[in-house]
Amino acid sequence: MATTLPEGVSSSDFDQAIREIRKIVGDEWVFLDSELSPYLDHMSAVPPEYRTPSAALAPANVEETQAILKIANRFSLPLWTYGNGKNWAYGGPTPLHAGYLVLDLKRMNRILEVNEDSGYVLVEPGVSYFQLYQHLQDIGSNLWIDCAAPGWGGVIGNALEHGAGYTPYADHYVMSCGMEVLLADGELVRTGMGAMPGSKAWQQFKYGYGPTLDGMFTQGNFGIVTKMGFWMMPKPPAYKPFMFSYEKESDLHAIMEILRPLKMNMVWQNGAVGEHIGYSASVLGPRSDYTDSSAPITDARWQEIAHDLNLGIWNFYGACYGLPANVEMQFGALKGAMTSIPGARVWLEGDREPDDAGWNYRAKLMQGIPNMTEFNLVNWDGGGHLNFSPMGPMGGDHAVKLYNMMKEITNGYGFDHLTEMVGTFRGFIALTMVMFDPRDEDAAKRADACSVDIIQKAAAAGYGELKANLRYMNTVMGSYTGNDSGLHKVNQKIKDALDPVGILSPGKSDIWPSSWKHSRAN
Ligand SMILES: Cc1cc2nc3c(=O)[nH]c(=O)nc-3n(C[C@H](O)[C@H](O)[C@H](O)COP(=O)(O)OP(=O)(O)OC[C@H]3O[C@@H](n4cnc5c(N)ncnc54)[C@H](O)[C@@H]3O)c2cc1C
Numbered sequence: 043m044a045t046t047l048p049e050g051v052s053s054s055d056f057d058q059a060i061r062e063i064r065k066i067v068g069d070e071w072v073f074l075d076s077e078l079s080p081y082l083d084h085m086s087a088v089p090p091e092y093r094t095p096s097a098a099l100a101p102a103n104v105e106e107t108q109a110i111l112k113i114a115n116r117f118s119l120p121l122w123t124y125g126n127g128k129n130w131a132y133g134g135p136t137p138l139h140a141g142y143l144v145l146d147l148k149r150m151n152r153i154l155e156v157n158e159d160s161g162y163v164l165v166e167p168g169v170s171y172f173q174l175y176q177h178l179q180d181i182g183s184n185l186w187i188d189c190a191a192p193g194w195g196g197v198i199g200n201a202l203e204h205g206a207g208y209t210p211y212a213d214h215y216v217m218s219c220g221m222e223v224l225l226a227d228g229e230l231v232r233t234g235m236g237a238m239p240g241s242k243a244w245q246q247f248k249y250g251y252g253p254t255l256d257g258m259f260t261q262g263n264f265g266i267v268t269k270m271g272f273w274m275m276p277k278p279p280a281y282k283p284f285m286f287s288y289e290k291e292s293d294l295h296a297i298m299e300i301l302r303p304l305k306m307n308m309v310w311q312n313g314a315v316g317e318h319i320g321y322s323a324s325v326l327g328p329r330s331d332y333t334d335s336s337a338p339i340t341d342a343r344w345q346e347i348a349h350d351l352n353l354g355i356w357n358f359y360g361a362c363y364g365l366p367a368n369v370e371m372q373f374g375a376l377k378g379a380m381t382s383i384p385g386a387r388v389w390l391e392g393d394r395e396p397d398d399a400g401w402n403y404r405a406k407l408m409q410g411i412p413n414m415t416e417f418n419l420v421n422w423d424g425g426g427h428l429n430f431s432p433m434g435p436m437g438g439d440h441a442v443k444l445y446n447m448m449k450e451i452t453n454g455y456g457f458d459h460l461t462e463m464v465g466t467f468r469g470f471i472a473l474t475m476v477m478f479d480p481r482d483e484d485a486a487k488r489a490d491a492c493s494v495d496i497i498q499k500a501a502a503a504g505y506g507e508l509k510a511n512l513r514y515m516n517t518v519m520g521s522y523t524g525n526d527s528g529l530h531k532v533n534q535k536i537k538d539a540l541d542p543v544g545i546l547s548p549g550k551s552d553i554w555p556s557s558w559k560h561s562r563a564n
Contacts (some may be wrong), residue, residue, distance in 0.1 A: 045075060046094045048120055048141040049560035053144065056096065059117040063099055066109045069488040071149070073098040078473035079142050081127075083136040085426055086511060087490035090528035093136040093512070098144040108228045110145070114545045117229070117392050119303070121145040122547050123266050129203065130420070131429040131475070133512035138549045139561060153177050153271065155245075161185055162219065164271045167198040171412040178274075183460050185274035186410035187466050188212055191403075193266070193412025198270045202260045203509055206464075208407040210311045210363060211275045213466075215260055220244040222269035226541035231255075231265070245271035254465050261509065262533065263547035264540050275410070280366040282373055282390070284403040287354030289343065294356060294445060295438035301358075301465050302436045309375055312408060314465035315406040316358040319348040321462045322400050324419035324477070326351070329458070338453040353400075354387065355467035356463075422460065424479025425478030426486065430509045431471045432500035444472040444505055451499060452476060455492035456485075471508065482545060497521065518559050 045360045047056050066070050073081070074097050081098050095366040099121075101107045114121050114492055120137075123145040127135030137144055156178065163174065163185075171189035174197055178185055188207035190200050199348035201214035211217045231237075233256045236244035248254070259265045288297060304310040304435075317469065320339065323332060332347055339347075348355050358380070362369040377388055394401040403415035411520030420427045432448070434440035441463055449459040452474065460475040474496060493514055497507055501521030510518040522529050533553045544555040554562060 046096050046097055046141050049139070051117060051119065051141075055117050056119075059113050059119055060097060062113050063110055066106050066113075067099060067101050071100040071102070072361070073100075081135050081137075081146075083130075083134040085130055085420065086133065086513060087426065087428060087478070087480070087486045087493065089480075089511060090136070092140065093133075093138065094140045095137050095144045096141045098146050100146040102149045104150075104222075104224065104230065107145070107147075107150075107224055107266060107268065108230070109268045111224065111226065111228045111545065114143075114362055115543060118543055119143055119159075119545065120548050121545055123147065124196075125150075125193065125202075126170050127199075128170075128192060128194045128196065129199065129369065130192075131427050131511065132203070132509060134405075136512070138512050138515070138547070140409045142548075143437065147266075147268075150268065155264075156181065156183060156185070157245065158183060158185065160246050161274050161276055162271055163197075163274055164220075164245055165197050166268060166269060167196065167267060169197050171195055171197060171200075175410070184277050186211075186277055187274060187412070188214065188217065188410050189407065189412040191407060191416035192416055197272060198267055201270065201272070202267060204261055206313065206466075207410070208277055208312055208404070209274065209313065209361075209410050214272070215257070217273045218256070218267050218270055219246065219248050219273055220271040220395055221256050221259060223265035223267050225265050226543070226545045230268075233259075245273075255409045258536065261551055263550040263553055264536055266546065275363075278365075280362060280365040280369040281363055281409055282369050283361040284373065284376070284406050285360075285389040285401065285404070285436075286358045286380045287387045287389065288356040288358075288383060289354055291344075291355050293383050293385075295442050297356060297358065297380075297438075298436060298441040298463070298465070298470065299438040300379050300382065304376060304434060305465050305467055308335050308467075309372060310360050311363055312361055312463070314358055314360050315404070316463040316465070317400075318459070318461045318463075319344050319351070319353055319355050319357070320458055320460045321419070322353055322357055323347050323351065324460050324475075325400055325403070325416055326418070328421045329423045329477075336456075337457060338459050354385075357400075359404045359408070361405075361453060387544060419460070419475070420477075422458070422477040423476075424481060424485075426476075426478040426480035428476040428489060428511050430474045430476070430493065430496045430500075430510075432474070432496070432505035432539035433469050433471055433508055434505050436465055436468060436470050440486075440505075441470060441472070443503070444500070446472045447499060447503065448472055448496065451492060451495050455488045455495070457489070457492060470503070515550065516562070516564050 122137035148168040150166040155164040
């Protein structure tokens, strides 16, 4: 018998449901009690027990998942779905509430198709970046993948969370094409061209006929994605990674002004990743390597650290891709613009020390070679980490405003300000990491309060979050209240229509069926 049950479900019903699920997936793919420790999150600001699931179930295919859905509907079991479960900083594989059942799709990990001619893959939800990369290497493919910084992430899970990578194909949802989705009632739907029997262009063309539904299966709880197509970038003839470093914190304004037209005109082809020195340093070693003080690291100390690491206060990574002559021409334009700021330095392949972990992992990521180097940064101060990504329009004023705001908030709660500014085609992400020791109760409480403050102050200034740790989903959705909370209302209507009982990830992105009688707090 499970020690933690889903709210409103009796232990006899739960036991009966588990007996039936065992018959579907096999005993070894149902996890209870002490077997659930891999499904706990030790890195957030609330203790792991806060979200202990009642069970975890790992079906092997669509049919087994459909059979589980039938049982979940009969017994009102809330299923928390994930593909790879590596969404650390946002909650990992752990469910929103204690007692939910985790629907772990990592056994559904087939790479169903690699199409070299059209440059796409069709995959199942358990496929990781490492797995896809290795497969393409093994078959001698000429296609690159585009991966998030931690290479253990899932191709589908990351895209569904609006995740991003570092080649020109960085926006993973934008670069997806065609989904297969299971609805709460067990119905199987294919989107776009895939809805047509015998369709020849499911992964080549995004739209079929009628409304385009794909986006509503991202960052929500309207369905379980069982297959998804992704466009892959053909290996370009030339690839030239670079870094521009800047001496002063105040250079940020000029950098972002210069960057805007470069990004808009696609002269800078991939994401422009601007690490503050704190971010660069955190990848290379823990906090204790840089300071003995428990107070936030000061500007003066960051300057010394930048000097010691032979880096700038700002370090902007990017790359050029294409024909060799085009790459050189394009780089010339970038260099001319980006080095117009006094003190700017240019770094190319071979300029950094051969063992420079920071340069080496960025140079890999920007050509889609997955690795785990960046994950080192979670060791900064004891392993706790919460990520925030307020979005702003590209430009100096907004970048400086958000940077100062995030710095003031994080420092105000006693934390270092670890940030990178990522320039997209029109906007930028002010990625802010709250790093703390989760074993320190006071630090965890401060991290929690700091997180709420980040979301609310950024929203009050007009900068919305693009994703959130489970704990703060209500807070983030609570900032998208325009037009009398029109967005929230339409989500609610869709949820009621597709999943009235609340079988699929109830509460994800603060979306609940209106019949939901149980806890809604995060
Ligand atoms: C140091 C550090 C660096 C990071 N760098 C990046 C980065 O560069 N880019 C980036 O995008 N992220 C980054 N992240 C965030 C995170 O690690 C990645 O986004 C990671 O890929 C998410 O985990 P996953 O792929 O295993 O997703 P999963 O845990 O499998 O899925 C994430 C969520 O998507 C939904 N979901 C997953 N599969 C399905 C499905 N089949 N059907 C319906 N819903 C589903 C669920 O709600 C699930 O909780 C970083 C995090 C850290 C700590």
